[in-house]
Amino acid sequence: MSWLNDLYETYEENAEQAGKIQRTNYGKEIVLLPVSHAYQNAQIEVTITTKGDFYSAKVIPKEEAPTVIPVTISSAGRTSKPAPHGLHDGLQYVAGDYEAYGGVYKQANSYQQYIAQLEKWCQSDFAHPSVQSILIYLKKGNLIEDLVQERIMFEKDHQLIPKWSKELESEFGEKPPLFNVLSGDQTTAFIRFSIHEPGKSNRPLWGDIEIIDSFVNYYSDELPKAGLDYVTGRILPLTENHPSKVRYGGDMAKIISGNDTVNFTYRGRFSDKNQVASISYEASQKGHNALKWLIAKQGYIIDGRVFLTWGKAEVPSPQASSYDLFAGFYAEDEGAESLVTNDTTHQQFSELLKKALKGYSVNLAYHAPVHIMILDAATPGRMGILYHRSIEKEQYFRRIEAWHQTCFWRHTYGMKNKERYTFWGAPSLRDIAESAYGARANDTLVKNTINELFPCVVDGKNIPVNIVRSLLQRASNPVSMENWEWQKTLSIACAVMKKHFNFKEEEKNVALDKNETDRNYLFGRMLAVADVLEERALYKAGIKRSTNAIRYMNAFSSHPVTTWKIIQANLIPYQARLRNKGGFYQMLLDEIGASFKIEDYSDKALNGKYLLGYYSQRAELNKKPEEKTED
Structure with missing residues (x-):
């Protein structure tokens, strides 16, 4: 469980950020989720008055769909068994007229369970007036009716239309927005709530610090019996149900799961899944929420596989090219510009590299760890940790430096402001993978190749021979590709060959060596x-x-x-x-x-x-x- 402990400690170090909206360099909103909260993609936003009456509703665009919602132990990792979330939830949970419009409960009545749970919150010492307004409205049991009248949802013969078809255009007009954001039928819609106060802007109830604190305080009193937590070593309330939605809102794959009591998950070795490891609710929540936050903030994802590197401060990623590394540190500094616009020697490159790495490293404490993790899901419900390392920063930066020093060449394939530029150093791992396999490099092959290359950077291992051979073969066949692609492949192949053969280590430059007799x-x-x-x-x-x-x-x-x-x-x-x-x-x-x-x-x-x-x-x-x- 070292990986979970690393993530738990990361959460603790950034606890003051919990619940606060941040923006990445690309403008994407991210949040370090508080305990007992999760991300969920919502499709409909319903606004209620403070008196508990319907006010308005709208369809949520896909880019605004991620929503921070309060969750319970059961609902955070729910699958087919009904388990209501704390407030915002699916239509079958929040709509009292769900069955009246053709909905079918798979097991128990989800709506009744939801209302009973929401009532407990509203009757507790930590109740919030806005949540009580939502409860008053939902107990009326006419949510779908209101959404149909608002022309958000659509019914025919008092049954929700499952899918949109051209035949319906003559009756209802153009395809409604809801059908563009749903992956299933209308009954799968997820609802989030906001409050309307006269003379004020609508108040969203997701990401609201008061609502978050209210639910966290309420649910803390509801936690189950305590036991030994293998992550922190303390006696804490335990959980057997761990969060999903790690990579994105609709991701159902879990890293920790032990619900298979029939087959071979733990049968034959243990009689009970808690004999494998007992994990506290707090450690599970904080660890998984830290992982979600890190992935959203700085994870590199290709075909569902996550490549993640993090520390107490910003650290360079193993998969980044030398240009990415320099650009991240120098920004518009003249040092970076000289690297990409002028001719250079390896000595100049080496000096700039050391300066950049020192700039990254200075914000980390001595012996502070750098964490590296690669995640992927073999099936829709199971996610595996393919690679996990925690390395002292001194060792990590030495290996990053060694990679960029030895996999060094001149590259002219970069694009900046729609113009091609030259840079010196190591190519990115993705560029190596795509150059090695060309048109055959689908996302699966690329992510597997990057996976092979990660230990070459982080652990100092040799570049796999299959990648070296493939690059040699493609670079030797220029007639099979356009000139720009071959030039890119050639320079990347040269960088890899230089690394592979430890060629001219004492000179480390691209200049012609007239004394070489190989x-x-x-x-x-x-x-x-x-x-x-x-x-x-x-x-x-x-x-x-x-x-x-x-x-x-x-x-x-x-x-x-x-x-x-x-x-x-x-x-x-x-x-x-x-x-x-x-x-x-x-x-x-x-x-x-x-x-x-x-x-x-x-x-x-x-x-x-x-x-x-x-x-x-x-x-x-x-x-x-x-x-x-x-x-």
């Missing part, structure tokens, strides 16, 4: 010279097409000597067209050829180092003034 690097240089030579000749002739070096790149990576003979033969007319400059390229090829050891000049397949040689040699040729294509 056969793969040398063959890559030769291919780059051939590519630039033919490209310049084609440009001079006004011809736009791929060079032979690009066309034969895939074959060259598998059989370099055999393929080079073909490429070299095709170069002859282009060398002649360039005249004196053709001689320059030939001298360069001779110089590279002389660097080979005789036994290395073979048809053995090339590894990823050849991409480094290709990229660096091509970049070197393109930056020489006398070799520009405009000549």
Whole structure:
């Protein structure tokens, strides 16, 4: 239960934020839920007067649907068994005329249970006048009738219309807004309440601090018998029912569940689920609410899988690119601008990186932990923790730094204000995954690949060979993709190859190394010279097409000597067209050829180092003034 304890402590550290609305950088509203509260997507808002009469109602747009609601132990994780929430709830709970309009209770009468529970709150020492107004209205039992008269809900022959069809347009007009926000029929609508006071704006009863405190104080007196809490080590009221809706309002997957007494959840090892672990209501609520808050605030979600990193202050995510890391720290500072607009060396990058990481780290106490968690749901009702680590900040920042230092290359695929920019450093884990698998990279494959790469950043493990091979294969096949995609794939592949081979660790830059004698690097240089030579000749002739070096790149990576003979033969007319400059390229090829050891000049397949040689040699040729294509 270390993960739950980490989250419990996070809640305690941020307890003053509970119930307060915050906004993310993208304008999204988030709330650290108080104890005994949860998020729920609502579709209808009903406004009641202080005297308990119907005032108005409206359909809630999807972007405004998330609602903070009071919940009980039973209702926080309810499935098919009726368990009313504290105030806002589904139509079958709050509508006394539910059956009269065609609704069918699956088990017990949900409305009666809801009213009985709400009455207990209103009769307690912690009752609130606004809640009492809601109770007065709902006991009248005509909510659906009022919603039909308000043309929020629609009935035919005194039965709620299950689904909208074109045939109904002649009778009711255009498709009503409610049918655009519901995933099921009208009986599945969730209702939230507000209060109307004459001369004042309507008062929402969700997220209201007075209502929140009223329910928390009331429900605290209703908690069950206490026992040993495995999370805090204290004697506290326990719970067997744990919250769902962890990732979003409609998420029914639970991290902790033990309701399968027939199959193999715990049979054969324990006779009772509490023998596995007993967890207090407080620890469960605070831990899960902290997790929901963190996911909404800074979680990275792809295809339902959550990648989350947090600490007592902002920390860089393992999946972020170097540009993301710098942008998060420097903002519009000149340091970040120099990183993305000017040529740079690894020394300059290293200095900026250390400065940025120190800036993140300074807000964390010495030895403060950094927590990392990956979550996903195997089924709609069960969620698993795929990865969880708590690391001291010093170790975490060392590993983040090591990743960005060693998976370092020059990238030109970023977009800022609709313009492409260059940045130096490590690509994001998602970009690596998408470049490794291209068009085949559906969300499932991408999230699984990111999952494989996370330990490479956090634990310093080697990049999986399957990812390295896939990047090598795709980067060696430029004719299979558009030029922009290949350029992106090539630079990302170079970064990964540099990391994979620990290439030139002592220099750590992208510049051409003329002293390197590795056969793969040398063959890559030769291919780059051939590519630039033919490209310049084609440009001079006004011809736009791929060079032979690009066309034969895939074959060259598998059989370099055999393929080079073909490429070299095709170069002859282009060398002649360039005249004196053709001689320059030939001298360069001779110089590279002389660097080979005789036994290395073979048809053995090339590894990823050849991409480094290709990229660096091509970049070197393109930056020489006398070799520009405009000549």
